Amino acid sequence: MGVAYAAPIFILNDIMNLLDANKLVFEYVRRDKNGDVDGFIRAVDEVSLEIAQGDFVAVLGPNGSGKSTLAKHLNSILRPTEGVLYVDGMDTTDSDKIWDIRKTVGMVFQNPENQMIGTIVEEDVAFAPENMGVDPKEIRERVKESLITVEMLEHRKASPSKLSGGQKQRIAIAGVLAMHPKCIVLDEPTAMLDPEGRKEVIRAIRALNDVENITIILITHNMEEAVYADRIYVMNKGHIVMKGTPREVFSRVEELEENSLTVPVVTKLAYELKTAGLNIPDGILTKKELCEAICRS
Amino acid sequence: MIRDITLGQYYPAESVLHRLDPRVKLSGTLLYVISLFLFQSFAGYAVATVFLVTVIVLSHVPVSFMLRGLKAIFILLIFTAVLNIFLTPGRELVSFWKITITIEGLRVAAFMVLRLVYLIVGSSVMTLTTTPSNLTDGLEKGLGWLKFFRIPVHEIAMMMSIALTFIPVLLEETDKIIKAQQARGADFESGNIIRRAKALVPILVPLFVSAFRRANDLAIAMESRCYRGGEGRTKMRPLRYTGRDYAAYSVLIVYLAAIIAVGILF
Numbered sequence: 001m002g003v004a005y006a007a008p009i010f011i012l013n014d015i016m017n018l019l020d021a022n023k024l025v026f027e028y029v030r031r032d033k034n035g036d037v038d039g040f041i042r043a044v045d046e047v048s049l050e051i052a053q054g055d056f057v058a059v060l061g062p063n064g065s066g067k068s069t070l071a072k073h074l075n076s077i078l079r080p081t082e083g084v085l086y087v088d089g090m091d092t093t094d095s096d097k098i099w100d101i102r103k104t105v106g107m108v109f110q111n112p113e114n115q116m117i118g119t120i121v122e123e124d125v126a127f128a129p130e131n132m133g134v135d136p137k138e139i140r141e142r143v144k145e146s147l148i149t150v151e152m153l154e155h156r157k158a159s160p161s162k163l164s165g166g167q168k169q170r171i172a173i174a175g176v177l178a179m180h181p182k183c184i185v186l187d188e189p190t191a192m193l194d195p196e197g198r199k200e201v202i203r204a205i206r207a208l209n210d211v212e213n214i215t216i217i218l219i220t221h222n223m224e225e226a227v228y229a230d231r232i233y234v235m236n237k238g239h240i241v242m243k244g245t246p247r248e249v250f251s252r253v254e255e256l257e258e259n260s261l262t263v264p265v266v267t268k269l270a271y272e273l274k275t276a277g278l279n280i281p282d283g284i285l286t287k288k289e290l291c292e293a294i295c296r297s
Numbered sequence: 298m299i300r301d302i303t304l305g306q307y308y309p310a311e312s313v314l315h316r317l318d319p320r321v322k323l324s325g326t327l328l329y330v331i332s333l334f335l336f337q338s339f340a341g342y343a344v345a346t347v348f349l350v351t352v353i354v355l356s357h358v359p360v361s362f363m364l365r366g367l368k369a370i371f372i373l374l375i376f377t378a379v380l381n382i383f384l385t386p387g388r389e390l391v392s393f394w395k396i397t398i399t400i401e402g403l404r405v406a407a408f409m410v411l412r413l414v415y416l417i418v419g420s421s422v423m424t425l426t427t428t429p430s431n432l433t434d435g436l437e438k439g440l441g442w443l444k445f446f447r448i449p450v451h452e453i454a455m456m457m458s459i460a461l462t463f464i465p466v467l468l469e470e471t472d473k474i475i476k477a478q479q480a481r482g483a484d485f486e487s488g489n490i491i492r493r494a495k496a497l498v499p500i501l502v503p504l505f506v507s508a509f510r511r512a513n514d515l516a517i518a519m520e521s522r523c524y525r526g527g528e529g530r531t532k533m534r535p536l537r538y539t540g541r542d543y544a545a546y547s548v549l550i551v552y553l554a555a556i557i558a559v560g561i562l563f
Contacts, residue, residue, distance in 0.1 A: 072517075075521050077517055077520065077521055099523055099525065102520070102521055102522070102523050103523060106521070106522075107518070107521040109514065109517070109518055111514060113466055113511075114511050114514035114515050114518065115514070115515065115518035116462070117459070117462070117515070117518075117519060117522075118430055118462075119307055119428045119429050119430055119461070119462050120307075120309075120428055120430070122533070123428065123430050123533070126533035127519075127522055127524075128522040128523055129531075129533075130530055130531055130532060130533060131522060131523040131524045131525065131530055132523050133529045133530060133531050134531060135531065136531060136532060136533055136534065136535055139531065139532075139533040140533060140534075143533065157309060158309070159307065159309065161465055161466070175522065176522070179522070179523065
């Protein structure tokens with residue numbers, strides 16, 4: 001009976017993706033005024049994702065599309081109702097692995113004020129490594145290097161309330177960086193910032209991806225920010241409705257508009273010029289590309 | 298008015314006091330507050346004043362910051378002064394209608410007011426020179442022995458630290474809500490006390506709602522940064538006494554001795 005037992009199946013971390021979701025479903029119970037169960041809402045509906053180390057992925061979608069709910073699954077704040085999600089080979093429903101998962105995938109949230117724990121920039125950045133039980137000397141090193149990465153070292157002793165929104169959000173990123181994560185999930189990090197702050201944050205995120213090779217998952221409904229991503233997922237009503245490179249996704253202007261999303265102004269202009277009869281290629285992303293295309297046509 | 302409360306507001310500066318171990322500052326403040334009630338004479342006040350002024354000068358914090366905390370208790374000060382002036386029996390100074398002012402009354406009133414002022418200013422020195430997290434670190438470590446009585450010292454310290462951090466945030470929020478409600482015609486200034494108290498409801502309800510929302514956001518943010526209580530937690534700068542701290546303790550002992558001596562002698 002030598003063949004009766006199957007060879008154990010090993011999950012091979014090396015060839016596996018950093019994040020691997022298979023038919024992820026998240027349902028929550030909706031209650032009416034009396035607290036009786038009114039129905040189930042599927043915030044995330046059979047979503048499958050494959051994200052490799054070093055990817056820069058943008059998740060787009062209108063309000064209520066389930067993109068934030070999906071984000072909260074990625075570091076086990078929420079657990080799937082159905083389906084599985086592997087983070088670096090660890091199942092997010094495995095309670096023993098929860099801290100390893102959170103170490104691997106850091107989260108940055110929308111409101112910078114509501115994620116500041118320390119009263120001084122340094123202390124806030126040190127919060128995560130302190131929780132992880134890192135040696136004091138190494139904490140100080142990590143804090144310093146994280147602050148250098150987001151170019152906030154000169155503010156290390158400042159009180160966060162004195163900083164601008166963009167600076168606060170960069171501190172939040174540094175706080176996550178100090179965990180030495182493989183992946184950072186940013187849930188609409190620029191939604192509460194002014195244009196200058198947005199630029200700062202996006203610049204910091206891109207540098208992390210380019211220089212440190214950290215996987216970035218940027219949840220946003222700002223299309224201009226998604227242009228820098230390697231890949232875009234568009235979500236609506238809990239489903240992934242479109243995916244591809246920014247060029248591929250943004251060339252489907254009508255489909256995006258059906259999902260209540262507006263393409264960047266440049267892309268929209270190029271699209272309108274094309275439908276008006278000009279010879280302009282699909283999926284123009286930057287002003288420069290548009291200028292060149294117009295000159296050529 | 299709402300920004301006048303300095304409690305829990307850290308003033309960043311480089312001074313000896315800023316660098317002292319929070320446990321020293323905590324026990325120092327406690328000792329100072331107790332000492333204020335140990336004497337009855339002018340000499341005692343002289344010693345307490347000298348000590349307070351020295352500490353303020355050492356702290357490099359502008360005096361205006363220290364005094365800001367007083368505005369919040371201004372009414373209490375007036376109240377204390379008036380009650381003491383009129384209700385203390387003793388040698389008569391002036392008397393008209395049914396009211397008598399006594400020399401003892403003036404003396405007690407002045408002392409009580411001074412005591413309150415020193416108490417507030419003294420504790421402001423501590424909160425202005427110590428970051429809330431440093432302060433709670435001090436409490437956590439200084440009271441660590443309470444863990445043996447199953448008191449969750451770390452959790453309490455963490456709660457205090459968060460509460461202190463959020464005081465300015467919530468104050469700002471209150472200000473915003475007040476302005477937003479005023480812009481829509483809410484009236485907080487006229488009417489009797491009951492009407493004014495009722496007018497506070499449209500401020501408090503949104504404030505509580507937003508505070509709970511913030512608390513929820515913060516809890517998620519803390520958990521996603523691996524927070525799991527005090528167990529196995531390390532510190533970026535673990536508290537350790539240095540020569541400076543022992544020196545400060547000696548100064549405190551000298552101060553206490555002086556106060557007790559003054560209390561006995563005068």
